[in-house]
Amino acid sequence: MSQTISIAAVYESLEHVMDPEIPVLSVIDLGMITGVDMVADGVHIKMIPTFAACPAVSYIQHNIKTVVENELGIAVTVEIDKQVHWESNRMTDAAKEKLKNFGIAPPQILEGEVRAEIMLHTPCPHCGSEQTYLRSPFGSTLCRAIHFCKSCGQVFEQFKPLE
Amino acid sequence: MSNNAALKDLIIKMADDELILGHRNSEWTGLGPVMEEDIAFSSMAQDKIGHAWALYRILHEDLGGEHPDRFAFIRSEKAFQSSHLVELPNGEYDFSLMRHFLFDQAETVRYESLQNSSFAPFQLLSKKVKGELKYHTLHADAWIMQLSNAGEESYARMQTALNNTIALAAGIFEASPEHEATLIADKVYPGEKELYHRWQERIYPVLVKSSLNLPDMSTITPVYGGRQGFHTEYLQPLLKEMGEVFNLDTEASW
Known part of the structure; x- marks a missing residue:
């Protein structure tokens, strides 16, 4: 078989x-x-x-x-597999769309290393606004960060970028 | 490999620091001053214990050591090689934050250096850990700068915390008299002295932005002893608590 x-x-x-x-x-x-x-x-x-x-x-x-x-x-x-390590760029585009519809902001595409600046202005998954700020780099699971959207006044989570 | 004993020594001291500080971080769960900080210390605890586990696994799988759980929970206090810095109770939040800042910056320079290690398992692990640590140092730097710039009392507390913690943090870089030369010659890592130097260069700019004064490093006496099995009075009770469930039945399958 x-x-x-x-x-x-x-x-x-x-x-x-x-x-x-x-x-x-x-x-x-x-x-x-x-x-x-x-x-x-x-x-x-x-x-x-x-x-x-x-x-x-x-x-x-x-x-x-x-x-x-x-x-x-x-x-x-x-x-x-110990020879390969996971990085957030491995996530497919389809996955990022699904993530957004689920209410979690997807990770930004990384070019090089993670810098503090990349965590600013993460688009809000609820209203799309970029008037947001990072509230904490740690969220309800290891892979998430917490942001706040100034436009719609909501806290949201992001699947954080990882090198 | 001829330098197995040297490798084991280095791995054990790194892993024990991660395990013990991971445990201390987890003691903030439910007690953090604000919800985000509660979550942050809990998440960092999880990361640290994960890094300890990965290191114990290298011992187990590549160097013929014991199973990670048994190694972590059954060893005697004397066999632990953690630094005094990580053993101390959490105390006030200013101390916990300062310890987190000084330790995670030290950990970062260490893992960065291991990317070029001649020991292949270090290369693989360090890539993974280095990316995760970015979020730890991002968190630490932000709070050190914010609290140091948040008014007189806050500034004074952060400066006091730095003064009280710096010699302990310098103790992270206690070299093993027996193995240090071998590890450097074999290009496993650049050695504690070099890492100590890189660490100071790394923390300095953050302290400057925080208007904190780094004590004159030539006048401090690093707190050594942990790497040789001499510990503070706080380690034994921590080990007892940490291994409480495991030691109820060491043969049980979880």
């Missing part, structure tokens, strides 16, 4: 594995998958966490295994 399953099918299945903290984004949207290899007894998937201390890593690892095994009926091994 495993011969008939293509790598593309595995990627399609991975689109159904959602991030537990941001349930509108899949592991593909987030750019967490670094490799899919068909092996003799199934498929081997390599993934990377967004933040080193992300508490959801083993949970996501488990979800990948369960979802792909159930959908494709093959054995799945999931490995943390």
